[in-house]
Amino acid sequence: MIVQAVSRIQGSGFRIKRIVWGTPSTLRCALSIGAGAWLGMQAVGSPVWWCGLVLALALRTHLPCVALGWGAGALLAPALAGICEARGAAMLQSDPAGWRALLKKPFVCYLDLHRAQTLGRCVVGAYWALGASAVSAVLLVLSKKYLLRRSS
Amino acid sequence: MKLIRWPALTLMLALLLVGFFAISQVDNTGVRQRFETIATRELDTVVRLGALDVSVFRSTLRGQNLQVTDPSQRGRNIFVAREFQCWADLARFFERRVLLKDVYASGVYVRVQQQRDGYFVFLNETALRLAQYEPVGLRIKNIMTWTSDNMNPLRTFAAQKEAEDAARHDAPAAVARDAMSGPTQVVARGFVLNLPRDYPDLLVRRLTLEDVTIEVVPFGALTSIVLHGISGVCENLSSRPGVLPEPITFHAQGLASLDQPAPFAATGLIDLFADQKTVQIDFALSNMALRTLLPIAEVYSPLFRLMNIESGALTARGRVELRNNVVVPTEVFMSVQQLTANFDALKDLVPWLRALNFRDSSLTMQVPIDGRRPYMHFDEAIKKQQVSTEIHNFEMRINPRDANKNFLDGILNNALQNKK
Numbered sequence: 001m002i003v004q005a006v007s008r009i010q011g012s013g014f015r016i017k018r019i020v021w022g023t024p025s026t027l028r029c030a031l032s033i034g035a036g037a038w039l040g041m042q043a044v045g046s047p048v049w050w051c052g053l054v055l056a057l058a059l060r061t062h063l064p065c066v067a068l069g070w071g072a073g074a075l076l077a078p079a080l081a082g083i084c085e086a087r088g089a090a091m092l093q094s095d096p097a098g099w100r101a102l103l104k105k106p107f108v109c110y111l112d113l114h115r116a117q118t119l120g121r122c123v124v125g126a127y128w129a130l131g132a133s134a135v136s137a138v139l140l141v142l143s144k145k146y147l148l149r150r151s152s
Numbered sequence: 153m154k155l156i157r158w159p160a161l162t163l164m165l166a167l168l169l170v171g172f173f174a175i176s177q178v179d180n181t182g183v184r185q186r187f188e189t190i191a192t193r194e195l196d197t198v199v200r201l202g203a204l205d206v207s208v209f210r211s212t213l214r215g216q217n218l219q220v221t222d223p224s225q226r227g228r229n230i231f232v233a234r235e236f237q238c239w240a241d242l243a244r245f246f247e248r249r250v251l252l253k254d255v256y257a258s259g260v261y262v263r264v265q266q267q268r269d270g271y272f273v274f275l276n277e278t279a280l281r282l283a284q285y286e287p288v289g290l291r292i293k294n295i296m297t298w299t300s301d302n303m304n305p306l307r308t309f310a311a312q313k314e315a316e317d318a319a320r321h322d323a324p325a326a327v328a329r330d331a332m333s334g335p336t337q338v339v340a341r342g343f344v345l346n347l348p349r350d351y352p353d354l355l356v357r358r359l360t361l362e363d364v365t366i367e368v369v370p371f372g373a374l375t376s377i378v379l380h381g382i383s384g385v386c387e388n389l390s391s392r393p394g395v396l397p398e399p400i401t402f403h404a405q406g407l408a409s410l411d412q413p414a415p416f417a418a419t420g421l422i423d424l425f426a427d428q429k430t431v432q433i434d435f436a437l438s439n440m441a442l443r444t445l446l447p448i449a450e451v452y453s454p455l456f457r458l459m460n461i462e463s464g465a466l467t468a469r470g471r472v473e474l475r476n477n478v479v480v481p482t483e484v485f486m487s488v489q490q491l492t493a494n495f496d497a498l499k500d501l502v503p504w505l506r507a508l509n510f511r512d513s514s515l516t517m518q519v520p521i522d523g524r525r526p527y528m529h530f531d532e533a534i535k536k537q538q539v540s541t542e543i544h545n546f547e548m549r550i551n552p553r554d555a556n557k558n559f560l561d562g563i564l565n566n567a568l569q570n571k572k
Contacts, residue, residue: 057161089343100347106246116343 024062026140032056032065034133039066040073041080041125047111048122069132073125080124081117088120197223197230213238222263230274234259250354258362266371270451352390359386364406370447377444379416382406399423399430412465414440429477436469442488453526458497465489472521479523483538488515504551511545 024032035056042049056066092099092114103114113119184204191199202217220231236257244251264272364382384404390396405417420433442464449456470484495508518538520529533539 054161054164057157057164060157063156085342092343092345096345099345103345103347104247109248114345114347116345 021064022062024065026137026144028062029065029140030133030137032062033069033072033136034129035061036066036069036071037073037132038069038125038129040070040075041077041084041121041128043118043121046118048113048118051111065136069129069136072132073128076128077121080128084120084124085117086120087124088116088118091119091123092116191220195220195223197221198226208242211240211242213240228263229261230263232259232261233257247351248353249351252354252356253358255356255359256362257359257364260361260364261367262364263367263369263376265369266448266451268371268451270371272368352392352396354391355396356389357387359389360384361386361404368448371451373447375444375447377409377448379406379408393422393424394427395425397425399425408437408440409444411444412439412441414438414465416440429474431472431474433472434470435472438465438467440466440468442466442491452528458495458500460494460497462492462494464491464493470521479521479527481520481522483518483520484528486515486517486519491515506549506551507547508549509545509547510543511547513541513543513546515539515541 035052039049039052039056042052099114103109111118113122183206184201187204188199188201198219198221200217200219200221201215202219203215205214206212207214214235214237215233216235218231218233218236219229222228222230236255238252238256239254241251241253262274264274266272362383364380364384366379366382367376368379369376382404383406384402386400386402386404388396388398388400393400400422401420402422403417403419405415408414408416414437416435416437418433418435420431422432423430442461445466446456446459446461465488467487467489468484471482473480473482491513492511493509495510496506498508499505516539517530517533519533520536521527522529
């Protein structure tokens with residue numbers, strides 16, 4: 001009786017886990033964490049953030065992984081604010097004419113990329129997202145191997 | 153996760169569509185009230201808008217009863233537009249600018265004030281003194297920028313407050329810290345690349361006006377000149393004419409003064425591209441009562457203050473031209489009919505003159521115009537013998553004691569020559 005109840009609970013737990021987490025591939029998880037990390041770096045409500053969010057939703061990312069990466073990115077964003085600012089300013093000042101030509105294009109003009117902080121967050125966020133994806137991919141592969149070895 | 157993904161995407165799409173199409177449902181409350189608030193704050197005077205109808209689908213904006221109150225005298229309007237309608241170019245919204253292909257306005261009333269130096273301004277001196285913070289031009293530019301940013305449906309998702317507050321000039325590289333949205337949250341504003349646009353934020357390709365009334369208040373005068381029944385077309389009006397290669401062109405016709413029918417017409421071209429001012433205005437007016445024009449002319453020359461004109465109708469036509477900030481010498485043809493005037497006050501300037509009166513006389517002259525003050529040179533017209541007059545009733549009294557010895561020599565010599 002008790003064994004049946006425990007197995008039923010375990011079964012429902014697995015079902016809930018399956019509904020919430022699903023069965024994502026390693027690559028999808030890693031890319032989703034990267035996307036979340038990039039989103040976490042952006043200022044919430046900014047045009048770039050909205051674009052990133054729509055893309056993350058439309059491109060079938062793994063949303064729990066996105067949320068995970070987002071949390072990590074949001075935690076790291078205040079610490080990287082100075083680097084983002086400096087990086088963005090350096091980029092904008094390196095070729096102002098080129099940036100002006102690019103930033104007045106349709107749609108792009110709404111992204112507020114002429115602000116060093118926004119541009120810096122995009123670029124540094126991209127580096128951070130690549131790093132987070134790579135690290136998470138390695139960790140996921142290692143953890144899967146460890147679980148496989150343990151189950152065998 | 154499909155439970156989150158697709159409802160979220162659908163909600164976003166719905167919000168976007170609401171931003172595009174439901175604006176017409178809130179235009180008469182939300183948009184109208186915001187416009188009134190911003191315009192009232194920026195102009196430092198009460199701005200009212202009777203009704204507003206915005207249709208994104210048709211790209212039209214229709215408004216009624218726009219009123220701007222005189223800041224120095226509440227209750228009196230300096231600008232009224234009974235009805236206006238704008239047709240926008242929707243594609244230009246994606247470039248963060250507003251292009252109005254066509255604007256139609258009717259029942260417009262504008263009150264302009266002549267200043268001490270002769271310039272005509274929208275607000276009078278008292279109102280300008282009340283506006284302590286910024287020049288009125290800058291305030292109007294702020295309203296235009298706000299309108300081009302906020303009347304844009306694409307701003308639905310681009311509502312970043314920082315971007316609105318960011319300065320337009322290149323900021324120093326050092327990070328400036330500015331407290332925003334709450335006392336504890338500190339956001340770094342930082343470097344902002346100045347984006348000098350090579351096109352104006354707000355451009356009106358064609359403005360059609362009907363039934364316009366312009367009340368011109370001469371400096372220090374109690375009565376004003378009313379130009380009414382004006383209709384016309386103006387093209388390429390923009391918030392930044394210095395970056396628009398196409399010149400502003402206009403054509404207007406109407407009636408001057410309410411007492412007698414005095415039709416006038418003006419057509420012109422104003423090119424302010426690349427900070428070069430080129431202006432070319434051709435004008436013609438007829439049957440204009442001199443008595444009504446005199447208060448305006450008094451500001452430009454003290455001589456006009458000494459004239460006491462009882463009646464007389466002015467007909468004039470000519471061209472005023474300014475090429476690259478330099479006045480091009482031109483001539484204005486002027487004709488005054490049925491002039492009845494009293495120049496007794498001239499005796500303050502000319503001691504020997506006791507009285508000078510004209511009655512039912514006519515005067516025709518071609519007056520040169522150039523860049524030297526007072527711009528219209530009546531003295532040169534006389535020197536060049538470009539003046540002809542027909543005097544029917546002339547009275548001149550002199551004071552011989554104050555006159556020079558040889559005062560009558562010229563007249564006598566001429567009389568002797570005629571006898572010979």
